[in-house]
Amino acid sequence: xxxxxxxxxxxxxxxxxxxxxxxxxxxxxxxxxxxxxxxxxxxxxxxxxxxxxxxxxxxxxxxxxxxxxxxxxxxxxxxxxxxxxxxxxxxxxxxxxxxxxxxxxxxxxxxxxxxxxxxxxxxxxxxxxxxxxxxxxxxxxxxxxxxxxxxxxxxxxxxxxxxxxxxxxxxxxxxxxxxxxxxxxxxxxxxxxxxxxxxxxxxxxxxxxxxxxxxxxxxxxxxxxxxxxxxxxxxxxxxxxxxxxxxxxxxxxxxxxxxxxxxxxxxxxxxxxxxxxxxxxxxxxxxxxxxxxxxxxxxxxxxxxxxxxxxxxxxxxx
Ligand code: NAD
Ligand code: AKB
Numbered sequence: 001x002x003x004x005x006x007x008x009x010x011x012x013x014x015x016x017x018x019x020x021x022x023x024x025x026x027x028x029x030x031x032x033x034x035x036x037x038x039x040x041x042x043x044x045x046x047x048x049x050x051x052x053x054x055x056x057x058x059x060x061x062x063x064x065x066x067x068x069x070x071x072x073x074x075x076x077x078x079x080x081x082x083x084x085x086x087x088x089x090x091x092x093x094x095x096x097x098x099x100x101x102x103x104x105x106x107x108x109x110x111x112x113x114x115x116x117x118x119x120x121x122x123x124x125x126x127x128x129x130x131x132x133x134x135x136x137x138x139x140x141x142x143x144x145x146x147x148x149x150x151x152x153x154x155x156x157x158x159x160x161x162x163x164x165x166x167x168x169x170x171x172x173x174x175x176x177x178x179x180x181x182x183x184x185x186x187x188x189x190x191x192x193x194x195x196x197x198x199x200x201x202x203x204x205x206x207x208x209x210x211x212x213x214x215x216x217x218x219x220x221x222x223x224x225x226x227x228x229x230x231x232x233x234x235x236x237x238x239x240x241x242x243x244x245x246x247x248x249x250x251x252x253x254x255x256x257x258x259x260x261x262x263x264x265x266x267x268x269x270x271x272x273x274x275x276x277x278x279x280x281x282x283x284x285x286x287x288x289x290x291x292x293x294x295x296x297x298x299x300x301x302x303x304x305x306x307x308x309x310x311x312x313x314x315x316x317x318x
Contacts, residue, residue: 003029005070007055007102008077010034010041013116013219015178017074020220022048031068034077041178055098062105074223075102075115081276083182084143095146096153103157103165112164114227117151117239119171119212120144120184124279131281133241133288141276154238166226167239168289171212171246173219174304176312184276188213188252192308195256195263196318203249204270210282214244215299215307222295229293236288244297245304246283255305 002025009018009032021030027048035054037045044050051064055077065073077098084091099115106113122131123139137148154165172185180186187205194201205211214222222242247255253265289295299307 001025001029002072003031003068003070004072004074005031005033005065005068006074006076007033007053007061007098008075009044009050010038010178011076012173012175012178012180013216013223014076015041015044016175016216017076017220017223018044019047020224021074024224031064031070033064055101056093058101058104061101062108065105065109065111070109070111072112072114072227073102073106074227075099075113079143080181080183081118081120081141081143082184082186082273084146085141085272085276088142091142091146095143096149099150099153103153103163106163106165107157107161112166112227113154113157114166114223115150115154116223117147117167117169118143119169119280119284120276121147121151121169121239122279122281126281128282131241131284133236133285140279151238158237164231166229166234166237168222168226168242169239169284170219170222171214171243171284173214173216174308175216176308176315177216184273184280185211185213187249191249191252191256191265192305192312193316195260196309196313196316199260199262200264200266201253202266202268204268204273205249205277206267206269206274207250208248209274209277210246210248211277211280212243212246212284214242214297215304218244218297218299221298222289225295226293233292235292240289240292240295241284241286242289242295242297243284243286244299245301247301252301252305255301256309258302259305259309
């Protein structure tokens with residue numbers, strides 16, 4: 001039985017993953033942590049142990065790992081792309097020093113580490129269509145720089161110290177339980193909220209801008225599957241391209257109109273997030289994940305829209 005520490009547990013992924021892991025491994029075996037408590041997450045904070053851990057504080061992290069005899073760290077605490085451009089020094093500190101602290105304690109205490117990378121590792125010089133697993137990674141955001149460096153650091157700890165590090169390059173994740181934390185792909189979540197509340201949405205990402213996306217249940221499956229994957233099959237480790245769909249704002253709007261025919265979309269493009277989106281792939285090739293650990297997402301755009309509108313509508317009482 002694993003004994004897991006989740007960092008950044010109250011974020012978009014962590015808030016759902018922690019509860020899923022508690023179901024699978026038992027409440028006592030999944031320790032949630034974040035740098036502070038957050039209203040609306042009482043169930044998560046009370047259904048098992050919750051620790052306040054700022055990942056930039058290596059001593060506190062080490063104390064918590066030792067206290068709970070952790071053997072697996074799922075490291076989710078990070079600053080995402082849009083916030084990272086507003087506060088690049090914070091993004092560097094949290095994303096790099098946080099990861100370094102996690103890897104150091106994992107080396108000392110013999111823990112496995114899963115940490116997500118992102119489509120943000122790619123940049124303008126990367127082939128944008130069917131982006132290969134192994135290709136040019138020259139991002140032009142601080143977030144992307146930290147994600148590329150993070151992939152390299154995780155591989156370094158695997159090869160140099162034998163730390164079992166694994167990761168995926170997540171695309172934009174769409175979910176209804178917890179709002180996204182300040183990224184470029186967030187428009188694809190906000191659009192569903194506004195479709196239900198106002199029957200219209202003003203997109204900060206421009207017409208024709210395609211990006212890879214995935215519905216949260218598939219993202220959670222990816223994490224659990226890769227954590228459990230047979231290491232002898234893994235040629236890659238940090239990190240695997242994974243995707244479930246690729247669309248632009250018009251295509252997600254068309255999918256929403258199948259359920260809400262009067263839905264209207266217009267644009268007020270944010271140049272900062274648009275430039276980031278332009279530098280990311282239109283669609284990635286995730287063959288390596290499919291071959292090495294049987295990655296196989298369940299939700300396409302319409303299946304996601306149907307579920308998202310139903311579940312979000314229920315949550316919002318609409
Ligand atoms: P999020 O922003 O929703 O959650 C991150 C959490 O980390 C937040 O609750 C935040 O309070 C916490 N945090 C920030 N600084 C911290 C610190 N110093 N110490 C402890 N906690 C801190 O992010 P998310 O979407 O859940 O992302 C989790 C991971 O997945 C990140 O590494 C992110 O880069 C990656 N990822 C996410 C997406 C996505 O679309 N959500 C896509 C690609 C990759
Ligand atoms: C972001 O937009 O910053 C994230 C990501 C794709 O890494 N959703």
